Amino acid sequence: MDQKLTEKIKKRYNRVSRIFNSMDRMIKESWREDLLKNVKGNVLEVGVGTGANFLFYPDDIHLTCIDFSPGMLKHARNKVNTLSLPYQVTLNEMDAQQMDFPDNTFNYVIATCVYCSVPDPVKGLKEMGRVCKKDGKIIMLEHMRSENEIVGKMMDILNPITVNTWGANVNRKTLDNINSAGLLIEEKDDLFYSIIRKLIVAPIK
């Protein structure tokens, strides 16, 4: 794992955390609602950010969240303290590339718009597979490089700007990364062309 790169991306998220809520208008609330409506039991959210998903979880879960950015976690903590959520939430400062949880811990592992910025995405995806129970599911909503070659090339050109200002890569080949992590994509819905996708992924058996 490239520790220097991890620190650099973490700093960028700390920097944008104050304005993140107003910046992040890319994901529709109805997509979050649809993604999370059926999760149950012991749930892990990786890269929780400012807690944009909190209002869309069912009532009867136990939610554990991680993020490596203290700045983003501060906003998530404020939300937990002000929203009176009907379920229990634990927030941890932790790197998705090296989680402290034992194998087979969670019924559901969630990530929304996270794998554009995890410095070593395959390592992070493997970790999600490790901590998810064998009969559990990994549920993701991610933006990725377009399969349209012209749009994909434009995303490649734009990528250095987004990484340097914000920390997010707009041209990640997330489906390839999931396959490289040894995880199995069971369902794939295109929400915005091939750029924003809902994915249901089975952990490593």
Ligand SMILES: C[S@@+](CC[C@H](N)C(=O)[O-])C[C@H]1O[C@@H](n2cnc3c(N)ncnc32)[C@H](O)[C@@H]1O
């Ligand atoms: C674009 S934001 C998305 C936040 C939230 N999931 C949402 O849907 O609004 C990406 C988040 O992933 C976190 N992140 C990126 N790499 C991470 C890593 N290696 N470990 C933990 N969190 C990470 C960032 O700090 C940031 O909060």
